[in-house]
Amino acid sequence: MALCTLCPRQCNTDRESAVGYCGQQDGIRVARIAPHFFEEPPISGTRGSGTVFFCGCSLACVFCQNKDISRSRNNGELLSDAELYARILALLESGVHNLNLVTPTHFVHRLAPILERLKASGDLRVPVVYNTSGYERVETLRRLDGLVDIYLPDFKYFSSELSARYSSAPDYKDVATAALAEMLSQRGRYRYSEDGELLESGVVVRHLVLPSHRKDSIRVLGHIAATFGTDDLLLSLMSQYTPDFALDTPYPELHRRVTSFEYSSVCKEAELLGFDGFFQSRSSASSEFTPDFK
């Protein structure tokens, strides 16, 4: 590939010979391919979401719960395009409800042709989920138009000070807003299956409430509601923050779980603003729900 500008870092790395900010070279490196049961209910369903967890990440938050794979350069398995295609087919044959690409941004140049081939083959009879940090370039998302059915982006921060401190991305809010606009323009209003059990198409915005920062969460929700309204997208409000992955950071405010008060105050704001979607049980704040990548 040419010098890489796939994600908003636009670090212009020659990934044939060097590693980008995302920690990856050109070859697709995958940490786990398996049914996963801890996504939102209409995505996990009863048979699981068909997840492909990619190694590397262009955002690299200090509290990431998947650090084993997002920050390590050599974990996981290097797969050719043909091998990944075959593994995806095997995953689909297991009966999963969708194909869920987790942290795929830095491999879109390889994934888009694979998705095109899958769609053309008739073997892909379930929705494709694009599961992302929300830190996306609009130009890259446009490459996925017609290939992705459900966008599952995070919207992590309103404050540029917070996004700079925890993710080295002071432009996060503006970038994520433009990305969300593109996702909504591609998919439109969300749509469920006829029986109402599974999501077939649309955009689900995830927001993880961080300890000590409930006011930023409330500003995130207000910003999304004011910019996009609350009718077309679903909100997934997450309480699953676990401090285990941030204990080695110099941010003591992240060294604890989110309190019930913090989470419930954000939930109340979501209800007041009229969001539809998903709240998480407080018992989800456990590293047990993080897949084992070893």
Ligand code: SF4
């Ligand atoms: S995807 Fe990786 S290599 Fe490409 S611009 Fe982003 S951080 Fe750099």
